[in-house]
Amino acid sequence: MKKPLRGIIPPLVTPLIDNDTLDIDGLERLIEHTIAGGVSGLFILGTTGEFASLSYKVRNELIRRTCRIVDGRIPVLAGISDSAFTESLNLARTASESGADAVVLTPPYYFAAGQPELLEYLKRIMTGMPLPLFIYNMPAHTKVVFEPETVKAAASIPGIIGMKDSSSNLAYFKQVQYALRDRSDFSFLVGPEEFLSEFVLTGGHGGVNGGANMFPKLYVNLYTASVNRDFETISVLQQKVMQISSTIYKVGHYGSSYLKGVKCTLSILGICSDFMAEPFHRFREAERNKMVQLLEELNYRELL
């Protein structure tokens, strides 16, 4: 895996047949769909992958199958976030044995830790970590931010090689990048696709954007246009991304609306099941019909 890791790394949804069974055919189609779209890597078991809702059986199986299907064509990043230290290490071991390239870790997300506790936690977990690790900042779900000084200290722990930030707070992520301005090998990846382009234009390395599950080419092309400072293309593609963000992700209610929109679209595209792990449920018919209409308005076939 190159350092830093650049490009689009979709946070893969987890195709499911039921609450505890992978949709394996769907997973295979999804992986081929995204690789064909030009992505630079795959991130499984992130928030978009519903990691926290999945049993360990499913999480382990997903890691193994994904690595087997990808078979080294692009890097695989496996989410190992867990409230339990030991279970994170167990997942990391599976990832390592399966041939994943790196792991990704949020703070423990039940009982919030203070910053010194968080740094100590990273130090300890890295002593047993078999793979390089990306820090995953996701305060909406974890209630904890990795302060820039904490990231700076963490970045000097051997094995910590990058960070994904899903805070949507670009002022914050610029501060983190500034704190690590001497670390040209450290990867900075951004979650929210709405400012992927802005992020890449001034030196960010890439995006872990949920929309790339559905339309990998769109995000890859936006990334490439941003690297090339091709503003005309950026303008056109960013409008598409914003249209997705403002329609597809807003059909449902509550925080899970975005997730439901992505999975429903993948089902409409014939890629995988839209079954969702508890406590969430797929759209019903009315919402699915609305989704079909929104996809038509998006001229989605052009994006495939």
Place this chain on the structure above:
Amino acid sequence: MKKPLRGIIPPLVTPLIDNDTLDIDGLERLIEHTIAGGVSGLFILGTTGEFASLSYKVRNELIRRTCRIVDGRIPVLAGISDSAFTESLNLARTASESGADAVVLTPPYYFAAGQPELLEYLKRIMTGMPLPLFIYNMPAHTKVVFEPETVKAAASIPGIIGMKDSSSNLAYFKQVQYALRDRSDFSFLVGPEEFLSEFVLTGGHGGVNGGANMFPKLYVNLYTASVNRDFETISVLQQKVMQISSTIYKVGHYGSSYLKGVKCTLSILGICSDFMAEPFHRFREAERNKMVQLLEELNYRELL
């Protein structure tokens, strides 16, 4: 198990030798200590039990060993909270097979659900639930409150028999109790020990108070005095409880200060190890010395 469940049900700490190994002797001493103190039940794998930091191996073992040690002398309530539906059910199965009397469940705590999603989740999980269930409201950690209307609807799902509220918001819990005023069989238990007495004086059934790990008699006596409306005794005992809350729980920093105080005290009392699961760590010598001093100021020997 009587309905409603009344009295003091300590949320047991989980005695640990290291991050993935139970302190079994400590667990046995802790259980005997609390039973000897007159408690009405034991709640394992709650927040005080560091459930979210423990591997599944440890969680399952703790359920089994606790049930074996208790051996039917008092009810055992097993925490099955998890971000994954399937793992909650797996833990419930262990609890049932081990002879536990009930289980206790928070909302999934990574990706926050809306109220209708939460109610739906409870309905679905109860279809496979082998034991009666207490709802566990803990918004500081889960980011989600069970709205009174949600609790009211949940209480009519077969198998849901009570609620533990750790929100510290007594106005809220009174609203929940009012919504269920016709359900004399539904148990209302309160987490924060600072207002155990107030809660019981006007009809609350009991307390799931962390301090009862250390000084079960104190909390049992305060509960009994409250049931008996013996205000003189309440006044004396509540001062002790407030002294604990204002000293023992405030030595450390961050949210885990309370937990560290309880475990350190148990270690000083010779009951069990003060080892804490990641990401938290036991007090160092300076803090432990401070704890010894605070315990002396509390005349703690009188409380045993």
Place this chain on the structure above:
Amino acid sequence: MKKPLRGIIPPLVTPLIDNDTLDIDGLERLIEHTIAGGVSGLFILGTTGEFASLSYKVRNELIRRTCRIVDGRIPVLAGISDSAFTESLNLARTASESGADAVVLTPPYYFAAGQPELLEYLKRIMTGMPLPLFIYNMPAHTKVVFEPETVKAAASIPGIIGMKDSSSNLAYFKQVQYALRDRSDFSFLVGPEEFLSEFVLTGGHGGVNGGANMFPKLYVNLYTASVNRDFETISVLQQKVMQISSTIYKVGHYGSSYLKGVKCTLSILGICSDFMAEPFHRFREAERNKMVQLLEELNYRELL
């Protein structure tokens, strides 16, 4: 004014004819209604009084008129909370000149201060304060909690004589009371009426309960029953209070629902206008009809 101040001190709504004009007749009727109901004092310009939505002209006029109407029959507490130090002092001067007995102050509520900043602020403002002052803890609106240690330090500033807590967190308020256990002259008053009784049963001094605008006798009787430890009466009256809390306060949407319910009821009772200061608006006809029905279900005439 006695120390501590005991009993029910309604946080008076501010009767308005339009956004910048007092409903003076309504104010007079409201004051007579509450005094006739046996209240121990009146608190004007609190959250229930919509203080933050009122112009300085109206705030000053309200202080003057209230003091004139009350004419020393019971203590008047005037809210002087403001984001600007100088304006708080200006209001305090009006209060002093008008004959008010004390003032009530939240933290500055736009730019949140740290605890040391807050204590320093209290010290400075008290050097020019012409009246005794109650601290007003209202974190839902101010984003700031007065930590128990801050209250303890503040209580030794000359002129600070009590505290109103509207956090709904009784564990917190018990900690504050414990920190000041040696200060028998310091008043502790609680905002949420849902646990007025519990608060008074174990030594709290009284309630600043919004419902006492509508039904002062109910709250005064509940207070008295609590002082007398008359549990039978407590049980009956608390059910009424909970019914109000669960119906009258829940007709509207958003945080202002409670306020709208109180003002609409006062209008239905013929006491004062239900006009609300911007950004809120009175109930429309459908909601008002619903309110009439809920009041009938409450048998509200018995409560007057």
Place this chain on the structure above:
Amino acid sequence: MKKPLRGIIPPLVTPLIDNDTLDIDGLERLIEHTIAGGVSGLFILGTTGEFASLSYKVRNELIRRTCRIVDGRIPVLAGISDSAFTESLNLARTASESGADAVVLTPPYYFAAGQPELLEYLKRIMTGMPLPLFIYNMPAHTKVVFEPETVKAAASIPGIIGMKDSSSNLAYFKQVQYALRDRSDFSFLVGPEEFLSEFVLTGGHGGVNGGANMFPKLYVNLYTASVNRDFETISVLQQKVMQISSTIYKVGHYGSSYLKGVKCTLSILGICSDFMAEPFHRFREAERNKMVQLLEELNYRELL
């Protein structure tokens, strides 16, 4: 005033001699300093201007004096945010009479309103508004976000001409911009200077950046380089901005650290007093010495 308003519009600090007295000479120097630096307008009485801590006397005087000193050379935007509708309109009247070009308004910030209430509030206040208005999104202080749909609806109210967003959430602001993609006359201005460049590169109109009080040229040059897509210059200047953000703004504690850093620097530069309105206080000697050192490390003279 051109539509949209483009460029750097510093949110002026309010120079003070004491808590209720303007530092008029300082104000004049500050205005001349920023105009000489090439700014496109001035925004007084924003968060950086400590508006909420200032008495109405001072706020009104500041509006009048600023307009007189600027004397039409560049647009003046006057903050009229207040928790009271009437006081906002009073300030707007002063602004209009003094010759200001526009006003800027947050939501009422004590009692949080729902989105429909917020839209209604804007509609009503605009009926009496004598000047064009910018919406000011500042959720950290107001607890309320203007949802994209609310902004879209608000933008069709006559007189609402733009928006300043200080949420730091660029995904959000891109959604707002997308919702108003057909409104080429509507101004989008961003608060956080850390991503000024990113914002402008893809179509944002400018920055309301606190650092432009101290070093207006730096921010104007960064804005211009961003408009010109001069990435070499952007890279150099953004490093300076990030250095300021990571040093000057981090010397103090709590949320006010940024404000104290700006005012202290202006004092070191000889531009105006560093006196701060209550509840905040200027840096003490140790912190001021630290600031001098940080400014040296910044080679600040080059930036003037």
